Every structure is written in structure tokens, then in C-alpha cells.
Amino acid sequence: MSKGVLVDVTRCIGCKACQTACKQWNDMPSSIPEFDNNLGHPAKTNGYTWTTVYHRVVEKDNQDVIRTTKFQCMHCLDPGCVSACFSRAFQRDPKTGAAVYHPHLCVGCRYCMLACPFNVPKYQWDKVFPLVSKCQFCFDPKGKYDRVGHGQAPACVSTCPTQALMFGEREEMLQEAWNRINSNPNYIKHVYGEKEAGGTAWMYISDVPFEELGLRADVTERPIPQYSHEFLKYTPPVIVAWGGLLSAMYFYTKRRKDVAAEKDKGFKA
Numbered sequence: 377m378s379k380g381v382l383v384d385v386t387r388c389i390g391c392k393a394c395q396t397a398c399k400q401w402n403d404m405p406s407s408i409p410e411f412d413n414n415l416g417h418p419a420k421t422n423g424y425t426w427t428t429v430y431h432r433v434v435e436k437d438n439q440d441v442i443r444t445t446k447f448q449c450m451h452c453l454d455p456g457c458v459s460a461c462f463s464r465a466f467q468r469d470p471k472t473g474a475a476v477y478h479p480h481l482c483v484g485c486r487y488c489m490l491a492c493p494f495n496v497p498k499y500q501w502d503k504v505f506p507l508v509s510k511c512q513f514c515f516d517p518k519g520k521y522d523r524v525g526h527g528q529a530p531a532c533v534s535t536c537p538t539q540a541l542m543f544g545e546r547e548e549m550l551q552e553a554w555n556r557i558n559s560n561p562n563y564i565k566h567v568y569g570e571k572e573a574g575g576t577a578w579m580y581i582s583d584v585p586f587e588e589l590g591l592r593a594d595v596t597e598r599p600i601p602q603y604s605h606e607f608l609k610y611t612p613p614v615i616v617a618w619g620g621l622l623s624a625m626y627f628y629t630k631r632r633k634d635v636a637a638e639k640d641k642g643f644k645a
């Protein structure tokens with residue numbers, strides 16, 4: 377079983393309480409305001425902001441309306457980041473289904489960033505020893521503050537004042553999504569995340585097209601690991617071989633220098 381969250385865009389008022397709760401719970405610093413045309417801040421998630429709320433002006437029934445949408449890691453059921461990570465810094469938590477980043481195992485190759493179909497993992501470029509950074513589904517790799525694993529809703533869900541976010545078993549959230557869609561013709565007849573990238577724990581329903589909210593419309597329904605496995609299975613041997621080649625070059629060069637130094641000594645004597 378996998379936990380899930382249903383995001384109902386029609387109930388979101390864009391207050392960003394979820395964003396603030398995420399920063400507080402995960403002890404992340406605030407950042408200098410930066411706005412772009414979507415009126416959100418920050419415009420995208422970054423190394424210190426794991427969730428943000430997009431603000432979009434969209435056309436509906438010949439009128440301009442504002443829609444606001446929370447975005448974070450989708451916690452794919454078969455995550456590309458997990459399959460791409462040969463050092464096992466990304467793992468899927470068996471209890472909750474969360475795609476969790478374990479910083480102490482990370483070697484900084486950033487394949488996870490390439491493998492994610494939603495462009496989620498970010499890098500702390502400003503740090504001397506940077507880490508990858510993304511929503512952990514309120515999972516704590518040290519186990520102390522693991523909200524979801526202890527049966528609690530994530531901090532962002534708990535704080536939402538309009539119940540735009542709903543947490544539970546993924547299958548139940550999916551059923552709830554279709555119940556709402558089938559009982560109200562205002563909704564688009566699609567649950568974003570039911571099938572995208574093979575299915576995700578976070579799912580969205582909306583009354584306007586998802587791409588107009590800032591969600592990617594071109595994500596395949598096939599799980600990303602099915603594409604990447606053939607290529608990525610060669611990564612560890614290539615890295616080992618490359619490391620071996622560099623070591624061999626190092627020892628060859630060093631040996632030549634040592635020999636040259638010995639010759640010099642001999643000449644001076």
C-alpha cells in the first residue's frame with residue numbers, strides 16, 4: 377500500500393500556509409522574494425523550498441480567473457530518481473511509498489535530477505558541500521520526525537485551512553478524486569497522477585486543464601525506470617572502469633616523475 381495526497385485545485389485559495397508549514401517542519405530557511413509572471417514565490421521549488429504554490433491566470437468560460445496550485449515531489453510509485461541512483465541515496469520507503477533522499481549516501485552525481493520526469497530534485501549550488509534537495513513526504517531518514525510513517529498527515533496537509541489537500545491511502549484518495557469528478561461536471565475528467573509516470577502518490581483534480589496550472593502535460597504513462605534501466609545498469613561499471621583508468625594514469629605519471637627525479641639526483645652527485 378502507498379499513502380497518497382489528493383490536491384483539489386478548486387479548493388486552493390493560494391494562501392501558502394502549506395509552503396510555510398513545510399519550511400517550519402523541515403527547518404528550511406526562508407528566501408529572498410523573487411516573483412515572476414505566475415505571481416508565485418518562489419516561482420519554482422529550489423534547494424531550500426520543497427513546495428511552492430503556482431499562481432496562474434487562466435481562461436475559463438470566456439473569463440480570466442486565477443487558479444493556485446501546490447507543487448512538490450509527486451512521489452512516483454516507480455520513481456525514476458530511485459532507479460537512477462546507483463549509490464542508493466534515493467530509496468522508496470516500503471511503509472509509506474515515499475521516495476526518500478538519504479543525504480549520507482549521496483555521491484553528488486545528480487542522475488536523479490535527470491531521471492525525474494517532473495524536474496523535482498534541486499541542488500544546493502551555493503554550498504561548498506551541496507546536497508540534492510526535495511520534498512521527503514515528511515519522512516525523516518533519522519526516524520525521529522517521520523510524520524507519515526507514524527500515521528500522521530504531512531505538515532502541509534495538516535495546515536491547509538480549506539481542505540484543498542487530503543491525505544490517506546492512495547487508493548482511497550483516487551476513489552475520492554473520481555467521486556468528486558463524477559458528482560460535479562465542473563471538474564476536468566482526469567486525475568493528474570493516476571497514470572502519469574506510472575502513477576504517483578500525489579494526485580490532482582481541477583476545473584481547468586492541468587497544463588495551464590503549470591503541471592507537465594507531456595509526461596509518459598510508462599514508469600520512467602522502464603526507459604532508464606537499460607542505460608543506467610551500465611553506470612556503476614562505467615564509473616568503476618573510469619576510476620580505474622584515472623588511477624592507472626596517475627600511477628604511470630607519478631612513476632615517470634619518480635624516475636626523472638632519480639636521474640636528476642644521479643646527475644648532481
Ligand code: SF4
Pocket residue numbers: 449450451452455456457458475491492493494495496497510
Ligand atoms: S517526482 Fe521525481 S523526485 Fe519525486 S519520486 Fe518522482 S522521480 Fe523521484
Ligand code: SF4
Pocket residue numbers: 397398399401402426427448511512513514515530531532533
Ligand atoms: S509532504 Fe512534508 S516535505 Fe513534502 S511538501 Fe508537504 S510538508 Fe513539505
